[in-house]
């Protein structure tokens with residue numbers, strides 16, 4: 461099988477994205493994750509003298525990696541300065557990184573408007589910079605900036621720029637769609653010309669941005685025409701609309717186009733790696749992301765579900781397990797017994813034929829009132845448990861009261877009082893909070909934590925409120941969606957009511973009760 465080399469630029473290009481920031485130690489964790497995924501080339505950025513970069517390159521130089529090589533990134537030397545006198549180029553060759561990736565100009569428009577370097581001078585700068593890094597013992601990848609715009613403008617000159625890098629000793633020339641303006645046909649045509657002209661002399665790479673929504677398609681188009689190195693970022697992070705998403709490129713190359721990038725076992729860790737790096741970057745994983753999203757293999761509706769159970773190929777483009785994802789069946793009004801049965805099975809419940817019937821009835825009735833279980837699988841499991849007779853309430857509510865008081869000086873104070881019976885004992889608790897739901901949550905937890913110490917690990921991670929006017933004849937209702945986590949698992953619950961406090965209470969109680977339901981091989985209680 462022919463090999464395609466993945467080149468990750470999450471730590472440089474990816475960090476240009478809005479709100480992206482990682483400490484040196486976090487970047488090292490990303491490098492480890494990429495190494496474990498089997499990415500052979502990892503770009504760490506420019507080893508400049510700012511303390512964060514110094515720390516990063518120090519940490520990286522001590523790191524033992526399975527196979528990944530670290531690439532240091534920089535520019536061709538400045539005009540009018542010999543490569544050996546250019547401080548930035550010296551920094552690059554002095555770094556421990558075995559690979560240097562040099563970016564240089566390819567497009568006449570940039571030379572005229574931005575750098576004011578003559579075309580000949582630019583060719584010499586490319587050649588001499590590459591040659592200098594080679595003399596200093598580095599492997600060199602040449603990134604041809606704005607290659608596709610340059611190629612459309614003056615293809616002969618664009619090829620001359622690549623030729624200069626090859627003359628200098630670059631092992632790879634990577635064609636960059638820096639503005640992300642190109643469409644797949646344009647990438648194909650230009651890449652094919654380059655491979656025909658230079659393919660014998662050098663490996664060709666591709667680096668594209670997603671401004672036209674074609675980042676993945678363009679990368680694959682280039683590989684189809686002979687490119688054998690693909691640059692991109694995890695989850696497509698990057699400035700503007702992002703870079704080519706390696707998380708989509710990798711499985712497409714390996715599962716659909718027959719190229720080899722990583723081992724099957726490494727591919728199997730793709731979902732986990734993509735989510736791990738999202739977590740590190742404080743990005744909420746996109747549920748609809750191709751291959752690795754929570755919804756990537758989610759099926760709704762009786763017919764789809766019956767279809768995938770008969771033969772998965774009917775509604776799935778790949779085996780979800782190949783990328784470490786899994787099929788999920790979304791409960792919904794449309795769903796039939798097959799959905800209920802597979803959900804019950806997943807939760808380890810014996811629901812029986814009558815239980816199934818009741819659960820379907822209950823589901824229809826609740827969806828009619830505005831419940832929406834796709835985003836609240838934990839509440840759906842509780843619904844099934846009630847019908848299967850294996851539901852265990854945490855406590856019995858006697859009453860609660862919430863008051864919010866706004867003072868003349870602007871202060872707002874909220875207090876909740878709750879009366880519950882837990883384990884046969886009556887308990888009254890009062891708590892303050894920064895809002896009614898928070899106060900209620902604190903009061904409830906204080907009332908029952910003695911009996912359920914694991915409560916302390918459960919955190920409410922997201923609280924979303926939506927007003928529904930689609931309700932049927934009762935006026936507007938409020939739908940609350942709550943996400944919770946205990947540090948290992950995450951789950952979603954729902955509450956619906958005309959009263960926002962009541963809707964929140966319902967989602968809150970479901971959240972806590974879900975965490976404590978008895979499960980096989982589980983000691984959560």
Ligand SMILES: [Zn+2]
Pocket residue numbers: 473638667669703
């Ligand atoms: Zn870029």
